[in-house]
Amino acid sequence: MMSPTWKQRLWRMIGPTLLIVALWQITAWGVTNLRGVPFPTPLVTLQRLMELFANQPLAGYSLYHHMAVSLTRWLDAFALATLCGISYGLLSSRWNGLHTLTAPIPQLLLLIPGLAWIPVAILIFGIGEGATRFMIAMTAFAPIALATINGIKGVNIHYIRAAQMLGATPTTLFFQVLLPSALPALISGLRIGLGNSWRVLVAAEMVVGTGSGLGFSIIEARWSLDYPSALACVVIICLIGLILEYGLIRPLEKRTLERWMVQRRSNDV
Numbered sequence: 001m002m003s004p005t006w007k008q009r010l011w012r013m014i015g016p017t018l019l020i021v022a023l024w025q026i027t028a029w030g031v032t033n034l035r036g037v038p039f040p041t042p043l044v045t046l047q048r049l050m051e052l053f054a055n056q057p058l059a060g061y062s063l064y065h066h067m068a069v070s071l072t073r074w075l076d077a078f079a080l081a082t083l084c085g086i087s088y089g090l091l092s093s094r095w096n097g098l099h100t101l102t103a104p105i106p107q108l109l110l111l112i113p114g115l116a117w118i119p120v121a122i123l124i125f126g127i128g129e130g131a132t133r134f135m136i137a138m139t140a141f142a143p144i145a146l147a148t149i150n151g152i153k154g155v156n157i158h159y160i161r162a163a164q165m166l167g168a169t170p171t172t173l174f175f176q177v178l179l180p181s182a183l184p185a186l187i188s189g190l191r192i193g194l195g196n197s198w199r200v201l202v203a204a205e206m207v208v209g210t211g212s213g214l215g216f217s218i219i220e221a222r223w224s225l226d227y228p229s230a231l232a233c234v235v236i237i238c239l240i241g242l243i244l245e246y247g248l249i250r251p252l253e254k255r256t257l258e259r260w261m262v263q264r265r266s267n268d269v
Contacts (some may be wrong), residue, residue: 028042040227040231045231061212070201070205070214070215073201077137078140078197084145088102099149107142115200139196148182155181163176187249198237202214202215218230218234
């Protein structure tokens with residue numbers, strides 16, 4: 001198969017963006033002319049975005065402050081969910097009794113929408129930061145835990161037996177066989193957890209009353225009918241999500257899969 005040319009790679013990058021902008025422009029024209037409601041066009045939103053990047057205040061703070069607050073909230077809760085999810089997955093894979101007792105729990109958590117945690121979060125933590133972080137962590141925990149369990153349970157039994165025959169200790173077996181083989185599945189779980197938690201962060205900031213953040217900015221802009229600012233925040237949310245995906249998850253996935261495939265070929269030989 002021939003590798004794509006630079007023109008093809010460039011088109012793959014800008015093509016989806018142009019399509020989104022075109023659909024956005026058509027929607028803005030239709031809503032404005034057919035319903036008589038001013039819908040911000042891509043150009044108007046871009047102009048407002050540039051003003052916000054120039055430190056024009058939004059909901060009492062700069063755009064940079066809202067971005068930093070949202071990222072800090074998400075990072076704290078997502079890191080906690082990752083730690084708990086991987087730890088639970090490892091323990092559940094190692095001890096069948098724990099797995100039998102708790103196996104339905106991650107599946108049930110996976111079925112609960114992120115916003116459904118609002119009453120529980122407010123009852124436990126009250127209005128504010130704790131409730132938001134709780135919702136993020138609960139939404140990210142289940143896919144990470146399930147991916148860890150499935151990844152470890154899916155390790156080829158021949159690899160495990162071969163390592164044991166060569167005298168591998170439980171620690172060596174875990175770090176040299178189980179964990180590398182489970183990483184592809186784990187990264188898929190991290191991707192799902194990232195997307196779920198990032199969405200619920202924005203929704204929680206709209207509802208729980210955090211006082212700052214991108215979600216809070218959107219709801220405040222809506223109340224003041226500042227729809228260009230609201231759409232500008234939506235654009236920022238999308239861009240941050242893309243940066244997390246292409247700057248964090250995909251490079252990690254690529255390096256992990258390359259290393260895993262090399263180890264798998266050497267083991268097969």
